[in-house]
Amino acid sequence: MTVVEERPKQETRARRVRERNRQRILDASIEIFARKGFDGASIAEIAERSGLPKANVYYYFPSKEDIYSTIIDNLIAEWDAALEHIDIDRDPADALAGYIRAKMEFSYKRTAQSKMFANEIVHGGRFLSRANRSHMRAITIEKGKIFEAWARAGKMDRLDPTHVFILLWGSTxxxxxxxxxxxxxxxxxRLTREQFNVATETIVHIVLxxxxxxSGARPSAGRPNSHGSRASRSVRSA
Amino acid sequence: MTVVEERPKQETRARRVRERNRQRILDASIEIFARKGFDGASIAEIAERSGLPKANVYYYFPSKEDIYSTIIDNLIAEWDAALEHIDIDRDPADALAGYIRAKMEFSYKRTAQSKMFANEIVHGGRFLSRANRSHMRAITIEKGKIFEAWARAGKMDRLDPTHVFILLWGSTxxxxxxxxxxxxxxxxxRLTREQFNVATETIVHIVLxxxxxxSGARPSAGRPNSHGSRASRSVRSA
DNA sequence: CCAAAACCTGACCAAACCGTCAACTTTTTT
DNA sequence: AAAAAAGTTGACGGTTTGGTCAGGTTTTGG
Incomplete structure (x- = not known):
């Protein structure tokens, strides 16, 4: 509750150490949680992988659950970035293709976190905060309204927006x-970049x-490169 | 295998007990594995839920892993049934819609098993047998060839068959x-039947x-009921 | 320079875990 | 009816677990 005081918070050595160690623990945890799940992961293993003694892990985090939740919260925040593609003022084709590409890029680069989240949901979302739950719902409603507006404007078919959204989310x-x-x-x-691109453009094709x-003007949202997203273009691998 | 010898294998009381207890253990395990994963599930809890002492569980199954693998194997066999819809001689629209509906029905009725499998794959398929792995690959190739044949016949777009298959599998x-x-x-x-139907038909619409x-003749594969599957018909919830 | 704050860690604990086993009862077979 | 097979079970062992703690060192602020 300190509102007025708020010291300048200078970059002291101890603070740097704190940040570095916390991050080491989180990085190690992501890998292990993804591979073994919450129950399967042991603090001892996380400590070993972080290069820290176990007791030191507990100095930075009060419990295993706290490490876990911290990672999940960060992830959900990152996902929101991709969602910005779905903008009511944008051309639907660009918006949807942009979202799919961003989401797939995320799947490619942040595989472990994605798995952690999947694991969490499969187990019923035991550690999902109420805040995160309602955030997800809010997003669904907000983006759903955009789909409906596009449908009213004759820019896309009339479909239940939540289920369209689920198909987008699920397939990526x-x-x-x-x-x-x-x-x-x-x-x-491990899939190569090219294989991943084929997958991405297949989804784009089917969804659009x-x-x-x-479709509006340009085929690929703002970057007119190799793979076009026109629904009629065929997308196949070698 | 055994063709000549095959004793009558009469239905003795002990054999009935054996079957009943094994099934009790498996049923209890499905629930618990789905909710807690392999590591999170404990034999003690499985025993309690089965109404059997822990040692008795070990009388019927040599290890936790064995219970787990048994369930996974059964599940994969059951999934194959839905795949029979994808038949080269069928109308592609009927075939794809039929597969999606069958797969969704399965998701609705066998939620726990599906989750167990998801959990297993997310963790890298630690307990997936080599046989199951190559079975999955064989299916992919076999069904992929059908998609390609349909494409050559001008019955559907030319897309990478594996990724189409993945989208089908993933979204259901x-x-x-x-x-x-x-x-x-x-x-x-818990979703109502009707909500599930809306989801199903949305997927059918987008995929087809x-x-x-x-599309061939009839809209809904062999059962011309309320909700049509014609691509142009709108599918929405209230 | 020194006290306070932050950081570090080996040793420890109670609980939970998987799996075993010897001794028991019940069912089947001969 | 007696031997053999199948089923049942409480108690226990060895290991791993998440988490604690006392006592240490290092860094920081005045």
Whole structure:
């Protein structure tokens, strides 16, 4: 509750150490939580991977649950960035394609966090805060209204906006959460950038065309590069 | 295998007991594994829920892993049933819609098993047998060839078949694995049948239209009831 | 320069875990 | 009816777990 006092908070050595160690613990935890889940992960392993003694981990975090929740909260905040693509003033084709690409990029680069979140939801969201829950709901309503407005304007089909949103979320999420299955199906190791692009553009194709989105001017949202997003262009791998 | 010998295998009381107890253990385990994951589930809890002493559980199953794998194996076998919809001789619209509906029905009725499987894959498929892995791959290849044949025949767009398949699998799976999130987004409890139908038909709409499937005769595969699946018909909730 | 604050850590604990086992009862077979 | 097989179970062992704590060192502020 200190409102007036608020010291300048200079960059002292101790503060740097604090930040560095907290981050080390979080980084190690993401990896381990993703691979083993909340119950499967042990603080001892997290400590080892962080290069810190176990007791030191408990100096920075009061409990395993606290580490876990911190990571989940950070992740949800990061996801919001991709959502900004879905803007009512934008061309629906650009907006949807932009969202799918951003979300897929996230699946590619932040696989472990995505898995952690998936794990959490599969287990019923035991550690999801009420704030996060209502945030998710608010987003759904807000973006849903945009879909409905586009439909009213004749820019896309009339579909239940929540389920469209779920399909977007689910299909992009799959490539992070179930990468082991994707790799099995494609008979490959970690997907290459190119394979990921094929996946992305396949989703873009099906979603845009499937939602009856009347495309605006440019094919690819603001970056007219190799892969076009026109619904009619075929998207295949070698 | 055994063709000649095969004793009558009469229905003795002990054999009935065996079957009943094994099933009790499996049923209890599905629930608990789904909610807590492999590491989070304890044999003590499984025993309690089965109404059996812990040592008795170990009489029927050699290890926790064995219970777990048994359930996964059963599940994969059950999933194959839905796949039979994707038949090269069928009308693509009927086939795809049929598969989606069957898969969604499964998500609705076998939520717990689906979650167990999701959990397993998220954790990298630690307990997935080599047989199951290659089975998944074989299915992908087999069904992929059908998609390609349909594309060559001009019955649907040319898309990478694996990614189409993944989108089908992922979007239907979502309603089981992430039901907690779906319920949060829709601000509801367990989804009603009707809500589930809206979800199903939304997916059908987007996939059929998005893949450029030229629909055959009837709108809904063999059951011409309330909700049509024609790509142009709007599918919305109240 | 020194007291206070922040940081570090080896050793420890109670609880929970998976799996075992010997001794028991019940059912099946001969 | 007796031997064999199948089912049942309480008690226990060895290990791992999340978390604590007392006592240490280092850094900071005055």
């Amino acid at each position: 999420q799959f490539y992070a959460d179930f990468d082991a299955m994707v790799e099995s199906m494609l008979n490959t190791g 065309k499937g939602c009856g989105v009347r | 799976q979502f309603y089981a694995d992430f039901d907690a999130m779906v319920e949060s987004m829709l601000n509801t409890g 239209k998005g893949c450029g499937v030229r």
